[in-house]
Amino acid sequence: MDIQEELKSAIQRAVSELYQQESGEVSLQPTKKEFDGLYTFVTFPLTKALRQAPAQIGQAIGNWLVANSEIVSGFNVVQGFLNISIADAAWIEVLNDIAGNPSFGQLASKGKSVMVEFSSPNTNKPLHLGHLRNNFLGDSVSRILAANGYDVVKTCIVNDRGVHICKSMLAYKLFGNDETPEQAGMKGDHLVGKYYVLFDKAYKQQVEEMVGQGMPKEEAEKKAPLMLEVQQMLRLWEQGDPETVSLWRKLNDWVYTGFDATYQSIGVSFDKTYYESNTYVLGKEIVEEGLQKGVFYRKDDGSVWIDLTDQGLDQKLVLRSDGTSVYMTQDLGTTDLKYQDFHNDRQIWVVGNEQDYHFNVLFAILRRLGRPYANNLYHLSYGMVDLPTGKMKSREGTVVDADDLIQETTEAAAMAADDAAKGKLDEFTAAEKASLFHMLGLGALKYYLLKVDPQKRMQFNPAESVDLHGNTGPYIQYVHARIQSILRKATEADIALNGNISDTQLDEIEQQLVFLLSQYPQRVKEAGDDFAPSYLAQYAYELAKTFNQFYDKLPILKETDPVKLQTRLVLAKCIGETIQKAMGLLGIEVPQKM
């Protein structure tokens, strides 16, 4: 039973019977805590059409509902707000429905597919905090879309070629002495990152020396021997020079091994990985096509452009005068390629907001080219992650490394367990403990990054991110463990959960909990519509918090009335399952014990 839908249609009937008018779409909102009731109907919008005072309308509809709807048990009117209370019997029916539906919250298949592209790292350095926000968002949005009934394809485009990786390659060639990750005792991505930093140091030094000898800085930056060598290396790579290519392979392989370990550690995977070294030449045919269609135009020097000034955008280059492609050309090509590979109904990119303009232009071009998919593209843009000390800058060494961060949060969880778990983990093996602490540490981190609106720039406070109290991942994980403990005790006491609860009187907080549970599918939908994991983070917290209040207020196992005992156990079980599902959509696992 869907109480909300029934209420809506009941209100529509009320309006048409009482006033002989159509109310149109009825929208309900949760009642504020200080008032009685769980659903609120706002009557202000009806005042004009019905020519009555808001409170009068509320009274009339309220009376009608109590008289004509079985699910409505009472109401009160405050100004123009009609607060509606629902009968216990209806809540129990809802709870029985939820308890009997294993796929509660999984919405019906849409018969449509969506591609989510995220992560998309460069291969010259390890993943850092900013990447984590990206990965967590992309992974979570993929799960949310799947729960919304889409077939989801997760992709990653690895930027494995270009000047940046040549910098690491050159530094390795000059200073590396054939060092391997094993010898260095480092993950491959960290080792390659080390040489990237070394390059930058050596390069800066060269530039400084040249400036000291009187050369303007800009000129020195271009003419520094190291930079010239990097560019030569890139040319050699493009020509397929065997030595260069083999060095490139070696370093990239190390990086991939390192990335794989990180991805596995954070629980992220992809259905398909594209490599830019394979796709960077794509898009030139599209430029031809655009010229023929008159979407693009060629300048005298041979470069190709599109004029988007009528859309408030600029003129944009799509092909250089020497015939080589730019970023935009490649993205046109890969977008087409991805569509040819999977024919997804929608494509989503999880990319930082510094590329907002790029995606505006990309989508505009694809629309003008008449691509059939062009109206179903979406850039999930997210803000940067700042440190309390300011902005992260990789060259200044102020980045927070992803692997280090996960290790720190895991250690924090382990330390907290020492004084909090108090013997509950005694039967755990060392490996089980390690995996639990990883689950908790990662849960803290993911929750911390996902609970805020993606669009907003956010601040990362290391101390807060490992906090396990209050509005945090571990708080919610704790509630799940707590519920499992209760259910275990029930089993030990031979209390069977027969699932179907008979009518009984519910406490206010129990109603509140069933109400929250019943909201879950709608939250899943909203999170999918808005690509907003934060909705589910908040939902999980709200559910966990309300459960704790319930737990504190009412006995469960100590309850003597068998019907109430049964009701509370089923309620607890459903809350545990829903917490697990909601957290699962954030990519966060929940423990049986902690």
Added chain:
RNA sequence: GCAUUCGUAGCUCAAUUGGAUAGAGCACCUGACUACGGAUCAGGAGGUUUGGGGUUCGAAUCCCUACGAGUGCACCA
């Protein structure tokens, strides 16, 4: 300069998309049957939603404006 995003408690974030007395957590105070798991719960204090104007029954939310912050405006990716 142009474009764009943002500005909410001391700090980090919410606010069901225009609804009621703007809510949580952290930090700070005060309390809770020797815990059905205290990684908890109850309470206190903390706000002119950056300032100013407008729209309307009603604005943190929409419009205008000033101020402040971020990002983008490469024949880089």
